[in-house]
Amino acid sequence: MRLTVSMAATCAAWALAASGAAAGTLDVLVLDRDGKPTPDAVVIVTPSGKGQPKTPLLNSAVVNQEKQQFVPTVTVVAVGARVRFINSDPWNHHVRVGAAGAAVGASDGQSAVLEGKQDGKPASAAVFTMDKPGAMGAALLGCFIHSRMGGAIYVAESPWTVKTNAEGVAVLEDVPEGAASIKVWHAAQLVEKTPLQVNVLAAPAKATFQLDVAPRRRS
CATH class of the missing domain: 2.60.40.10 (Immunoglobulins)
Structure with a gap:
């Protein structure tokens, strides 16, 4: 039996649909x-x-504190991902990972002070685990030392x-x-x-x- 091009394409489409692919x-x-x-x-x-x-979601990510900014501004990761924050500026930074809408200084977030990078020495860093998915678990990034700094981590559901x-x-x-x-x-x-x-x-x-x-x- 000879299939025309259109019939072959239709059969291929049926096969894909049947396989869920x-x-x-x-x-x-x-x-x-x-x-x-x-x-x-x-x-x-x-x-x-x-x-x-x-392409799967990221299980790990790096966020830089550079020129008084979080780089990248927004990071999307999988549930349970470990996010490493690095201070690449020569002055101290604070990093706070808190739930969206939480008051500044709320105790349920993760936070750390990262010393400024010194010449010839590794940049200081902190690693946080992101385990709450979705909009309720979306984390806003801030720095108590430099209030203009902001960013976000979204844990994908x-x-x-x-x-x-x-x-x-x-x-x-x-x-x-x-x-x-x-x-x-x-x-x-x-x-x-x-x-x-x-x-x-x-x-x-x-x-x-x-x-x-x-x-x-x-x-």
């Missing part, structure tokens, strides 16, 4: 209240189908969790075909918005999510 790519554009692209927003996609992305790039776009690959919900987390968005419902297909798809806030741009 059918997946697509989803590009999510996050806009702020004013319609401008929002970098460093965390996009969380929860598909109805089963699967795993080829879905393996399809990616932060947006400088153009406000998050690219999520290997998302199982079918219904899926999209949530977006940003430290400035205090009230969680209703998830966006989409249908993922084999062909690349795009979606847009708009926040209710206009986050301050990092200088």
Whole structure:
């Protein structure tokens, strides 16, 4: 029996669907209240189908304190990941990892003082374990010594969790075909918005999510 190209493609699609391997790519554009692209927003996609992305979430990460900034500003990790904070500045820094919305100085966060880096010596560092997933476990980063410093660690509850790039776009690959919900987390968005419902297909798809806030741009 000879199959035409279209019949062969259809059979291949049926085989992928039967094996549960059918997946697509989803590009999510996050806009702020004013319609401008929002970098460093965390996009969380929860598909109805089963699967795993080829690129797993980070089980470890490094955040630098450099030029009185946390670099990167936002880090996405897996549950139980160990995050190493390094002070690359010549002056002392404090690092506090606390739950979003917690009062400054709350006792339930992790904190450490990191001495300034001296020439010829290793930079001081501290390692914290991130074990609370999702928006409730999202950690805000701060420094008691330099109040302008800020950042965030997001512990993903879905393996399809990616932060947006400088153009406000998050690219999520290997998302199982079918219904899926999209949530977006940003430290400035205090009230969680209703998830966006989409249908993922084999062909690349795009979606847009708009926040209710206009986050301050990092200088």
